[in-house]
Amino acid sequence: MKPTIASFPAARPRRMRQSAALRALARQNTLTVDDLIWPIFVMDGKDDETPVASMPGVVRRTVDRIAKAALEAQNLGIPAICIFPYTGLEARTEDCAMAWDPDNLTNQAIRAIKDAAPEIAVMTDIALDPYNINGHDGFVENGKIVNDRTVEALVKMGLAQAAAGADILGPSDMMDGRIGAIRSALESEGHQDVTILSYAAKYASSFYGPFRDAVGASAALTGDKKTYQMDPGNADEALRLVERDLQEGADMVMVKPGMPYLDICRRVKDSFGVPTYAYQVSGEYAMLQAAAQNGWLDGEKVMMESLLGFKRAGCDGILTYFATTVARLLNT
Numbered sequence: 598m599k600p601t602i603a604s605f606p607a608a609r610p611r612r613m614r615q616s617a618a619l620r621a622l623a624r625q626n627t628l629t630v631d632d633l634i635w636p637i638f639v640m641d642g643k644d645d646e647t648p649v650a651s652m653p654g655v656v657r658r659t660v661d662r663i664a665k666a667a668l669e670a671q672n673l674g675i676p677a678i679c680i681f682p683y684t685g686l687e688a689r690t691e692d693c694a695m696a697w698d699p700d701n702l703t704n705q706a707i708r709a710i711k712d713a714a715p716e717i718a719v720m721t722d723i724a725l726d727p728y729n730i731n732g733h734d735g736f737v738e739n740g741k742i743v744n745d746r747t748v749e750a751l752v753k754m755g756l757a758q759a760a761a762g763a764d765i766l767g768p769s770d771m772m773d774g775r776i777g778a779i780r781s782a783l784e785s786e787g788h789q790d791v792t793i794l795s796y797a798a799k800y801a802s803s804f805y806g807p808f809r810d811a812v813g814a815s816a817a818l819t820g821d822k823k824t825y826q827m828d829p830g831n832a833d834e835a836l837r838l839v840e841r842d843l844q845e846g847a848d849m850v851m852v853k854p855g856m857p858y859l860d861i862c863r864r865v866k867d868s869f870g871v872p873t874y875a876y877q878v879s880g881e882y883a884m885l886q887a888a889a890q891n892g893w894l895d896g897e898k899v900m901m902e903s904l905l906g907f908k909r910a911g912c913d914g915i916l917t918y919f920a921t922t923v924a925r926l927l928n929t
């Protein structure tokens with residue numbers, strides 16, 4: 598589209614910026630509570646929570662507290678909540694069997710949320726890393742992360758989450774062929790209405806550091822995830838992966854991290870026009886919070902501006918640790 602504009606002084610673009618009223622009328626993108634997905638951390642125990650040191654304002658909660666938090670989120674109008682389990686070394690094994698245990702932390706949390714806050718959509722994470730002794734998203738054989746055997750395990754993990762009542766499955770593992778395998782298993786096991794939000798373009802990023810502290814993965818992880826997550830220099834590959842995941846049965850797609858990858862969000866939205874999400878990851882959150890705590894940035898303003906940026910880049914929603922803070926602000 599090429600806008601037709603007069604030349605100066607007939608055109609004075611500042612006219613439309615002169616008052617809050619005119620700016621509001623002309624504003625193309627806005628952030629609403631409907632755009633938010635709230636990632637939360639669940640841990641073992643009862644009626645307890647512990648702060649995540651590298652993510653000021655974020656806590657890990659026991660299942661009962663997760664249920665309360667979900668109800669609070671539902672009351673704020675937040676449409677979805679995404680569960681990540683905190684797992685110590687004792688939950689981690691070579692065969693990752695806990696990942697598809699019907700009573701693992703995630704599945705307990707799904708049931709508790711469904712009970713306490715039935716209207717909020719429950720999203721999960723599918724990857725073996727919380728239960729893997731070496732912290733990888735897939736099985737490791739002779740130093741290599743193996744694809745096809747991992748996909749079989751991811752299918753079991755997804756089916757257990759669907760059986761527990763998850764509304765949105767989020768395969769974040771970046772193995773090849775997992776979306777198709779999960780989709781056909783859901784079909785044949787009677788879970789045809791369960792949606793898949795594929796982490797289609799997930800980059801091997803250094804912005805995940807605080808998250809790995811939050812879920813207890815920092816100590817477990819050996820090496821890096823560069824053989825399965827995307828190279829930060831690539832853009833066209835993201836479009837190929839999104840297209841593939843859509844063809845395999847994803848309902849929604851995600852770009853991750855968020856702020857450094859807004860170009861990818863825009864290209865994905867323009868190319869496919871499907872529900873597109875970005876994950877404003879832990880490092881992005883930590884960065885903004887640290888600067889705000891030092892008085893170097895206005896925390897509230899940069900929070901809102903950073904999230905509006907995702908809307909402008911074409912996203913339909915954002916996974917953000919700021920979700921409840923933003924919702925409260927938008928609701929006042």
Ligand SMILES: NCC(=O)CCC(=O)O
Nearest residue numbers: 769804805808878879880
């Ligand atoms: N699979 C989930 C993540 O890797 C989250 C990353 C983050 O928030 O840094």
